Amino acid sequence: MSSFFRIPFKRANLHGMLKAAISKIKANFTAYGAPRINIEDFNIVKEGKAEILFPKKETVFYNPIQQFNRDLSVTCIKAWDNLYGEECGQKRKNKKSKKKRCAEINDDSSKRQKIDNGSPKETVGNSDQNEPYINILEALSATGLRAIRYAHEIPHVREVIANDLLPEAVESIKRNVEYNNVENIVKPNLDDANVLMYRNKANDNKFHVIDLDPYGTVTPFVDAAIQSIEEGGLMLVTCTDLSVLAGNGYPEKCFALYGGVNMVSHESTHESALRLVLNLLKQTAAKYKKTVEPLLSLSIDFYVRVFVKVKTSPIEVKNVMSSTMTTYHCSRCGSYHNQPLGRISQREGRKNKTFTKYSVAQGPPVDTKCKFCEGTYHLAGPMYAGPLHNKEFIDEVLRINKEEHRDQDETYGTRKRIEGMLSLAKNELSDSPFYFSPNHIASVIKLQVPPMKKVVAGLGSLGYECSLTHAQPSSLKTNAPWDAIWYVMQKCDDEKKDLSKMNPNTTGYKILSAMPKWLSDTVKSEYDSKLSFTPNEQSGNIEKLRKLKIVRYQENPTKNWGPKARPNTS
Incomplete structure (x- = not known):
């Protein structure tokens, strides 16, 4: 059958039509008419606009409770596209154009003429509202559900790399991609996530959106992700190891993974978890003259989820020290006092020009004992000290959730919770x-x-x-x-x-x-x-x-729900 469809390039349109029709047929049948996928071996899980064939024998990790995570991620990528996507795409287009001009200058005139007249020009950016341009990497894809939802539900997606290290997971991704007819967008890939990102960075094939949703800590993947994301791109980061990030028993492991200690035994420990993750991202980005702007940072159920924009800005890197802090919190009464690591001051120079001076902070802000109850202070941090959210971004997410996703409760089953949590986040000091x-x-x-x-x-x-x-x-x-x-x-x-x-x-x-x-x-x-x-x-x-009756928690969809165990691949 493969030799039959070797059609010359000049018949590309007919070839494309036949290929699309055949791929649709092959989703259910082989060349002999027998079923390609035995549906009886799978449970069909419908979420969003995707349908996933989930093996009755669990060899690939799947957690239905993270539908909120996925609904929110789809909405946030749409918001990023509306607010920053065109700028991000245009910068990439200018960079490509500059390289192309350099190549043309170094090439002979005949090749330049051929490039000008015959070669297709790469188009990046969304100046045409219907033009797909977003390249997404889901570095740890498991079943491929999230990648397939991105392909179905986000308008300007050009390609989604659905990567996993487990061969069983990649087989599941291939099966689900075929079943959902998104082979033209979602590309299953078997690779180490870091190797994949570094390879793409070396080849200057960067991603507009990188989604890191590991089982446990995100730390091993941060450096590669920061280096392989487009200028102004969106990073989505999940950490599920709250026993380390927000617990009482592993301060040494928290420091080893995140470079700081959480507020042990304090009621604010879930916010300190967010700030430790953001500090990890900021410190990693600063090494490459990049800054990380938090767009939305949430503590959700048994994990934290942050959405950040990454851009190159050596000047803003200078502010990282002053936006980093340690915290003294009393072990008895719970009072806390924050100590920034750096200090910024404005000074008048010559010709009435002001200049910024960066210096070390003065402290500490407390005595050896708590002045209120004579309790002992514990030290937390260093951690990020600045705003957790961007209100403009949250407004756009809420608008999409309210207007574009209206009457789509079957697709976005957690709309009410998105509205509730983001309304609270927007109004936080x-x-x-x-x-x-x-x-x-x-x-x-x-x-x-x-x-x-x-x-x-x-x-x-x-x-x-x-x-x-x-x-x-x-x-x-x-x-x-x-x-x-x-x-x-x-x-x-x-x-x-x-x-x-x-x-x-x-x-x-x-x-x-x-x-x-x-x-x-x-x-x-x-x-x-x-x-x-x-x-x-x-x-x-x-x-x-x-009085808005804000929904903060998801209703239990199944008995004994929560984070599941790591999949058994034996």
């Missing part, structure tokens, strides 16, 4: 790392838990801002110092606390009894004159969000 739980603070100083709107109104009356956080329910981010937080919390109790009835050895007693030491008379007098629990703008914003 960008300059206030970490959060606290009023429930936890109330338990420390032995008070009834006050309504959240009362706490927010109190802090707002003192001139401080507050927001919710996507990472933990019933918690607040604020730019208020901890003396204001303790002051407002103890004032939330209508009855004055009788210290004589408290155990002197408790953390709450130490905090309240030491208040004259850590809260000066001047500051206390100022707080007393300003404090009010009347609803204000800050509490109004919080209540408006809470």
Whole structure:
């Protein structure tokens, strides 16, 4: 049959039509008319616009719970395409054109004429709205589900490399690609992910989008990905090793993998996990004069997922030191204090020109013991200290989720959760790392838990801002110092606390009894004159969000759901 279809190049159109028809037939039948795929050997898993043949004997890893991850990834790549894709594609096109001009100059005139008149010109970018240009690498593809969804659901995708190291996985990818009729876009590939990326980097075949979703840590793949991504490209990074990134038992492993230590035994540990991953990406990119801009950073179920834009900018690399911090957090009361590693100052020069001076930071911000409860400080970091999200990007993701994916709940089954989590992320304070739980603070100083709107109104009356956080329910981010937080919390109790009835050895007693030491008379007098629990703008914003009935968690689609074990290939 193969010799029959050796059609000359001049009949390319007819050849293409026949090839498309044959590939469609071959999805179900061989040359002899027998079924190519025995459907009885597989469970058909439908997600998005893809249908995956999942073996009844599990030899390839598949996790249905990460549909939220995949729905969100599709939406975020669409948002990146709308906001930055044309710029990214145009830079690549200019680079290709420059190389081509150099080749033409060095070539003889006859070859130049041939190139000008006969050779097809490569088109990159999306100046034509229907022109596919996006090259995507899914470095650890497993069943190929994500790659197939990208091919089906993202408009401007030209090619998706669906790579895996396991031969069984690649066979599954080939089978699913054929079953979904996306052979023209999705290319199954058997290779080590790092080798594949370095090889493409060496050949200057870079990717607009790189998706890294490993089983465990992403650390081994970061360096190769940073080097093989296009200028302004999008990286999607997942880490599922939260026992290391956000747990209490492996600080040495956390440091070995991510170059920092998480906030062990602290309620903000899930945000510190995000900041450790972003710091890893930033430190790796800085070695190549590149910067990483966080577009969206989420702590989700049993993993973290970050979306970042990578670009070359030696000037912005200088800011990496000042956007990196260590954190001192008290092991008893939970108060925390951040210490940046660098300092940036603006100075006036000659002819009224300002110049930027980079210097080391001054510190530390705390004494050897916690001034509130005399507890011991633990050290976390170094980690990323800047904003976790780009609000313009989140707005575009929310718009696509609301408008373009409307009435597509069967395809995007987690639309409500995307809306809920990203609405919270969008409204988070960008300059206030970490959060606290009023429930936890109330338990420390032995008070009834006050309504959240009362706490927010109190802090707002003192001139401080507050927001919710996507990472933990019933918690607040604020730019208020901890003396204001303790002051407002103890004032939330209508009855004055009788210290004589408290155990002197408790953390709450130490905090309240030491208040004259850590809260000066001047500051206390100022707080007393300003404090009010009347609803204000800050509490109004919080209540408006809470009334939206935000969906933060996915409904359990199966019994005993969660991260599955690594596949057994024996």
